[in-house]
Amino acid sequence: MTRRGATKAVETGFGEGRLRIARSYLKAARLEVAMSGTGDIGNPAMSQIVNAAIAYADALTARFAGKINRADHAAVVKTMATRLEIAFLQRRPAGCGASSMRRTKLNTE
Known part of the structure; x- marks a missing residue:
């Protein structure tokens, strides 16, 4: 089996x-x-x-995203941004979609 993609899933203790x-x-x-x-x-x-x-960087992404970047170490930013976006979307209150957040920001400016 050939792995694809820049990241690799890791076990829980890998980050430590x-x-x-x-x-x-x-x-x-x-x-x-x-x-x-x-x-x-x-x-x-x-x-x-x-x-x-x-x-x-591997410790950080392993701990918070459950994966590491295999070859492209600069991709750590993308890996963490994706993980943080997922965490945000899972915790936001109902009705707080991206479009409503943009409207709120525009109304406050």
């Missing part, structure tokens, strides 16, 4: 594991910076920072 990994990458980046000398190349520390950011 990714959070631990993210913290480890951040710690490694801080150590790399602390140990570097004047004139050293910053690429190793930057690699750790990028990996930490990806792992933090």
Whole structure:
């Protein structure tokens, strides 16, 4: 079976594991910076920072959306926006559709 799409569903505890990994990458980046000398190349520390950011994003989407972005790490914004929109739509009061919200905003301006 071939997976399709930019996201992958994950189990409940996946986010906690990714959070631990993210913290480890951040710690490694801080150590790399602390140990570097004047004139050293910053690429190793930057690699750790990028990996930490990806792992933090995975932890966030795993926790709140139940999925992670597989290849397109920039898609984390879309994944979270979709999840937040779903959460909003599930919790809004009856009669508060998008069109009525637009009318209300226009009337208050």
